[in-house]
Amino acid sequence: MKDITYSTEYLWARAKELVNEDYVSLSLLMKQLGSPVPTVHWNLPEDKLPQPELQFxxxxxxxxxxxxxxxxxxxxxxxxxxxxxxxxAVLEVIDTGEEFKYRLYGSAIMPEPGKDLTGKLLSDIWTPMRAFFAITYRAVVLRKEPLYTRHEPHHSLKMAEWDRIILPLSDGTEVERIIVALVPVKTEE
Known part of the structure; x- marks a missing residue:
């Protein structure tokens, strides 16, 4: 599959739509990536999160x-x-969300050799899903609230679906980092 890259204007426009709970363009992006429409919820109550790791x-x-x-x-x-x-995963917010840097990338997220993203920029990662990640991370920076997603990644990851909770971290009024729990729902055979 061709890796889709977008301009910063495109990513910010989609993030603002996500903040406003307008999911049409995000659904179209996922279709372009060959993935079904993701599940997206702002401020989902703890007891509604489907995975114990996300609840924790x-x-x-x-x-x-x-x-x-x-x-x-x-x-x-x-x-x-x-x-x-x-x-x-813990990501540093660079230039108020223009870029994100992985400060920590958990070893259970992608345990294959060479797939540790610690120290890498989001724009440098290899997955076509990086546009989806950039949009969701930017939306959390803008809205400053927890975001839950379930998405189906590119087929090369051999995962059917991933659950994520994206949470802001801040020492003031702006989001400086985000912390994300990523849990596979089921693996493909």
Whole structure:
């Protein structure tokens, strides 16, 4: 499949639509990528999240957040998250969301050699799904709220579907990092 790349204007326009819960263009993008329409929910209650790992991270996030907009990036403690650390990615928000850098990429997300994205920019990753990721990450930066998605990736990943919870991290009023739990729903035979 041809890797689809889009202009920053395209990605921001789709992110703003996602913030406003307009999913038409996102559905068209996924169709272009050969994937079905993703499931997308803002602020899904903890007990409605389908995976225990997502529930765990969301509860951690709410507990750390308290009365603030979001937990601080310094609240991320590997010892507190050790039960799901391999399924977590932490991304630094660069230039208010123009780019994202993987500060941590859990070893259970993609355990194949050479697939560790730690230290890499989102724009440099190999998957055609990076446009979908950029749109969802930018939407979280804009809306500053938790986003749950279930999507079907490119067939080369041999995963039928992935569940994700994307959570903002901040020391003030702007999202500085995001923390994401990624859990495979089922693998293809």
């Amino acid at each position: 991270l969301f509860k951690w996030w709410k507990d750390k957040k308290g009365e603030r907009m979001a937990p601080s990036p310094s609240d991320v403690d590997p010892f507190e998250l050790k039960g799901i650390l391999g399924k977590i």
